[in-house]
Amino acid sequence: MTQELVHTFILSVTSLVILFLLTKLMGYRQMSQMSLFDYINGITIGSIAAELATNLEDYHRPLLAMIIYGLTTVLLSMLAEKSIWARRFFNGKPLVLLHHGTLYEKNLKKAKIDLNEFLEQCRVSGYFDISKLQAVILEGNGRLSFLPKAEEHPVTPADLNLKPETEDLTAALVLDGRIMEHNLHHSGKEKKWLTAQLSALGYPDVKDVLLATCDLNNKLTVFAKNKDQHSEDILN
DSSP: OHHHHHHHHHHHHHHHHHHHHHHHHHOOOOGGGOOHHHHHHHHHHHHHHHHHHHOSSSTHHHHHHHHHHHHHHHHHHHHHHHOHHHHHHHHOOOEEEEETTEEOHHHHHHTTOOHHHHHHHHHHTTOSOGGGEEEEEEOTTSOEEEEEOGGGSOOOTTTTTOOOOOOOOOEEEEETTEEOHHHHHHTTOOHHHHHHHHHHTTOSSGGGEEEEEEOTTOOEEEEEOOOOOOOOOOOO
16 A cells, blocks of 8 residues: 555656646646647646656556657747748638628638627727727637727827836845845945845835835835735625
8 A cells, every 4th residue: 555655646747747747848838828739738748747646557648648749749839930831720720700891700700709709809899889999800729809890999108208217127136035146236225225124115124015126116015014905805
């Protein structure tokens, strides 16, 4: 019994390690960015990994299958990078559903999207009146892209000849009461400067700070540790 448990433990760890390595090889993508083939292949690899962890007697078969699925995905991805035809075949190509006031029924049927679902997707994206849309395109990952008409575009600073200040990334200098030395160094700041700034803002002890960020203008934003719970329910 003990030997069987040890065997199960070893196989489980092995399947996790292989799954992690295959994930690194295949790359990180969100669910919405995955093609249908990638999605199904990911589920299959996960199922094989579970089979590997529990198949004590014949574990080499799911192990081999898992490696083959992972390497095949990597090879197909490399092929798609080199060939436009392969990219369109495996990942799909954009499909125009609406353009210049024309709703293409055949493309809707090809995409397996009925009118109710199409209108629902438009509403979810903030377009309750499709007459305000110039084009709607179904992307290869199954998501809809919307191009509003020129007069429906939101106003930008460029339209008003405004030149707002350039925004950039902010550095997290304190996380959960600990000074992030690496971030502090790369932001060109010193620990002495940070502690002085925190003290000036009423935080003499860095352990009282939950989060502190700094932008390019040396503006320090501090969030204190707070164990209180927001009791007002305003989101329902």
